[in-house]
Amino acid sequence: MKKVTIDQFLTWAFTQELCKVGAGNDYGPSIAGSWNMMSAVAELGTLIDRSPNGYGVIPDYMAGGDPHADAVAAGNAVKALAARGGFEIGEGWKPFPEWRDEFGLIQAEVENTVEALRLKPDALSGRHVVNLVVTYAILGRGPDWSVEQPEAQMVSVNGKPLWFVMKSAKDGFGRAYNYEADGFDRKKQRPMRGAYRKYELSAPLRGAILSRLDWQLWQSALEILHADLSGRLSSNSILPFSPDRSPWAAHRAASTMPQAIESA
Known part of the structure; x- marks a missing residue:
């Protein structure tokens, strides 16, 4: 049994095995070309010239044989995330705990964004989480949560x-x-x-808020997939996984913001 982390396992499944689904017997682009197309879909959200298969992967017409059974299990587990329904944001969510916010400017923008998400929760849906998992499995990394604190x-x-x-x-x-x-x-x-x-604030925070939300949704999805797949694979043994929902907390740095109201 090969020991792998859950994210390494998903990257293997979506970049090396599930691309065999829907390839048929016709020859098409090279493996490198197929990888480039998958990367373009993941990064740009744009389909270049070929439709993805049922797992959201561009078929690789140079890949022979059937996908590994473990990879199919991974693909099905990821697809099942959509059926779990949406995710929720807890009350008082603070995605920027490493920033000082003495006068509430940052938290006010967070609360406005969260209120908008609850009215139109597309970014919290199971379908969105499936897209997150597939995208970052193909890219081999997680969502980028880094952002400079606005003044x-x-x-x-x-x-x-x-x-x-x-x-x-x-x-x-x-x-x-x-x-x-x-x-x-x-x-x-x-x-x-x-x-x-x-x-x-000198710059809007909506994009940064959504990026940190995506990171936490991705971590929650990995936790679910780890539980669903552990002990059920034939050739892979998934290592223990503990979600890191706030890696930015380790980068906590004191910063001073000017007073929010200055009296005459």
């Missing part, structure tokens, strides 16, 4: 920081409400009493 910068227009002030008013029914208004006195050319400045 907090003053809310500005044309390079000039803005001032804000809270005011109160009444609606048509006489009910009082508060609203935020321009806090700079144009006549006196100075901030109004009680005016403040605000900060925002």
